[in-house]
Amino acid sequence: MNLDVEIRKYALQNAIKFSGRANPGAVIGKLLSTNPELKTKIKDIAKQVNKIIKEISKLSLEEQTSQLQELAPELLEKKKKESKKELPKLKNAENGKVITRIPPEPSKYAHIGHAMSFLINYLYAKKYNGKCLLKFEDTNPEKCTKEFADAMEEDIIGYLGIKPDKIIYISDDMDYMIQKAEELIKKNKAYVCFCDREKMQDLRHKGKECECRAHSAEKNTEEWDNMKNRKHKEGKAVLRLKGNMESDNHVMRDPVLFRINYTGHFRQKNKYCVWPMYDFENPVEDCKYEVTHIMRSSEFGKMRNELQNFIKELFGWEKQTITHYGRININGSISSGREIRKLIEEGKVSGWDDPSLVTLKALKRRGIVKEALYELVHQVGMSLAPTNIDWTVLSTINRHILDPEVNRYFFIQEPIKIQIKNSPEQKLKLKQHPDFPERGTRIFKTHDRFYIEKKDYNDFKDNSLNRLMDCLNFTKEKKGFAFHSTEYGKFKDKGKKIIHWLPVSDNLTNVEIRMPDNEIIKGLGESNLNDLKQGEIIQFQRFGFCRLDKKNKDKLEFWFTHK
Numbered sequence: 001m002n003l004d005v006e007i008r009k010y011a012l013q014n015a016i017k018f019s020g021r022a023n024p025g026a027v028i029g030k031l032l033s034t035n036p037e038l039k040t041k042i043k044d045i046a047k048q049v050n051k052i053i054k055e056i057s058k059l060s061l062e063e064q065t066s067q068l069q070e071l072a073p074e075l076l077e078k079k080k081k082e083s084k085k086e087l088p089k090l091k092n093a094e095n096g097k098v099i100t101r102i103p104p105e106p107s108k109y110a111h112i113g114h115a116m117s118f119l120i121n122y123l124y125a126k127k128y129n130g131k132c133l134l135k136f137e138d139t140n141p142e143k144c145t146k147e148f149a150d151a152m153e154e155d156i157i158g159y160l161g162i163k164p165d166k167i168i169y170i171s172d173d174m175d176y177m178i179q180k181a182e183e184l185i186k187k188n189k190a191y192v193c194f195c196d197r198e199k200m201q202d203l204r205h206k207g208k209e210c211e212c213r214a215h216s217a218e219k220n221t222e223e224w225d226n227m228k229n230r231k232h233k234e235g236k237a238v239l240r241l242k243g244n245m246e247s248d249n250h251v252m253r254d255p256v257l258f259r260i261n262y263t264g265h266f267r268q269k270n271k272y273c274v275w276p277m278y279d280f281e282n283p284v285e286d287c288k289y290e291v292t293h294i295m296r297s298s299e300f301g302k303m304r305n306e307l308q309n310f311i312k313e314l315f316g317w318e319k320q321t322i323t324h325y326g327r328i329n330i331n332g333s334i335s336s337g338r339e340i341r342k343l344i345e346e347g348k349v350s351g352w353d354d355p356s357l358v359t360l361k362a363l364k365r366r367g368i369v370k371e372a373l374y375e376l377v378h379q380v381g382m383s384l385a386p387t388n389i390d391w392t393v394l395s396t397i398n399r400h401i402l403d404p405e406v407n408r409y410f411f412i413q414e415p416i417k418i419q420i421k422n423s424p425e426q427k428l429k430l431k432q433h434p435d436f437p438e439r440g441t442r443i444f445k446t447h448d449r450f451y452i453e454k455k456d457y458n459d460f461k462d463n464s465l466n467r468l469m470d471c472l473n474f475t476k477e478k479k480g481f482a483f484h485s486t487e488y489g490k491f492k493d494k495g496k497k498i499i500h501w502l503p504v505s506d507n508l509t510n511v512e513i514r515m516p517d518n519e520i521i522k523g524l525g526e527s528n529l530n531d532l533k534q535g536e537i538i539q540f541q542r543f544g545f546c547r548l549d550k551k552n553k554d555k556l557e558f559w560f561t562h563k
């Protein structure tokens with residue numbers, strides 16, 4: 001038994017398992033359990049273990065993996081499919097009878113927080129073999145646009161892969177909404193109020209009613225018709241709910257149900273000029289479409305639930321089961337539409353899909369796959385408290401999904417040409433993915449001239465033995481490089497530097513990679529990259545995962561996903 005090799009393989013195995021850092025105790029334990037005779041020499045062994053662990057810790061995770069692959073492939077853990085955590089049970093949920101809804105307002109681009117909410121509502125419908133509605137809350141004609149609605153639909157259906165059972169635009173139900181308002185007016189449960197904003201603010205604060213509240217249903221009907229028939233200016237009159245001006249819950253103090261807005265609507269044009277407020281349209285629509293369960297972020301607040309439930313009671317409608325969950329934020333990311341719009345205007349980000357943002361457009365373009373967002377919902381989605389997660393949580397999940405799925409390629413940044421004396425001509429077949437030989441190979445014709453990375457070049461020590469990954473071993477001499485061997489057996493025991501490379505040839509391709517801070521990294525890639533399709537995600541060895549954003553004649557443009 002070669003003790004050095006024995007230690008090295010367990011150290012590598014342990015390091016790979018724990019993101020690159022091996023634990024000496026664990027390595028010694030493993031060593032002794034397979035070689036009990038070593039117990040007598042434990043002191044010497046501990047020394048040697050520490051020395052090897054120190055060496056190994058200087059290697060990247062990928063280099064560690066490739067060394068272990070050669071040394072003892074049986075110790076490489078095959079990636080197991082983790083059993084998905086189930087979503088917690090939903091109250092009052094009956095199989096086949098659950099109806100949920102996804103309620104975006106098409107006034108911005110959706111970000112990761114919205115995606116969590118969309119997926120929670122969708123996955124619960126699936127869990128109970130129910131239905132999920134996509135309901136656009138497009139009743140603010142000033143803010144909602146077709147551009148945003150189309151983008152949301154593309155994000156939800158195209159990117160997240162959600163298949164809604166029905167797509168609803170609330171503005172299409174305006175006649176119904178107006179009819180419901182009129183029922184309330186007739187029942188004397190709503191009134192047209194002409195008081196100005198300041199006055200109402202003051203009265204609501206003091207818990208006092210305004211004089212409009214005493215008007216008869218006939219008078220209110222007449223004034224409501226005037227509102228609808230454009231007889232009043234914007235802001236002159238609103239329809240208010242007769243709530244409770246003395247309620248501890250201020251939301252209940254005669255809130256506005258409808259307001260006048262003359263802005264043309266992107267769907268309805270100028271058909272309507274009275275528009276419902278959120279707390280009116282929500283209960284009306286949820287009941288119209290027989291929604292059974294509503295999942296809301298906890299910041300929504302119980303106060304508004306009380307108001308919405310009050311409105312349902314006025315109509316005698318059945319209430320939905322409401323579940324709250326904590327909002328998910330990614331630390332350091334800007335998700336507020338208002339803030340992003342400002343950054344775009346100031347030219348600080350390139351657009352809604354700038355790689356520094358966590359909008360769904362940006363995540364998709366970077367190569368975050370939808371499965372990662374589904375997994376994130378299962379991991380943190382239903383905790384009640386707001387959850388702040390680091391980007392690394394998402395990138396770790398995404399890497400886990402991509403790693404076995406995507407093929408590997410060589411990319412050399414800051415390429416430097418070297419010549420290796422006496423290097424033979426070779427035709428090499430490298431695997432697309434080390435764990436899946438069935439995916440085929442990439443063919444390289446090599447001779448004695450190679451591109452390597454400048455940083456690798458600078459790291460060579462004189463008289464050192466190094467390896468071009470899966471190609472050959474060479475020595476660095478005082479005056480250049482010399483071929484050593486293509487035999488890997490002798491080399492592997494020494495744990496020396498393994499680097500990636502490209503053959504100097506005509507058909508290499510120019511590669512540009514956009515980083516999250518918009519820095520562009522340029523370099524050369526292997527010719528096989530030209531076969532990729534736009535949108536494909538790959539792994540550049542020793543660099544990271546990237547998504548092919550654009551194919552040009554003279555270069556390929558990638559976006560960096562993560563390490």
Ligand SMILES: [Zn+2]
Nearest residue numbers: 193195210212
């Ligand atoms: Zn009033």
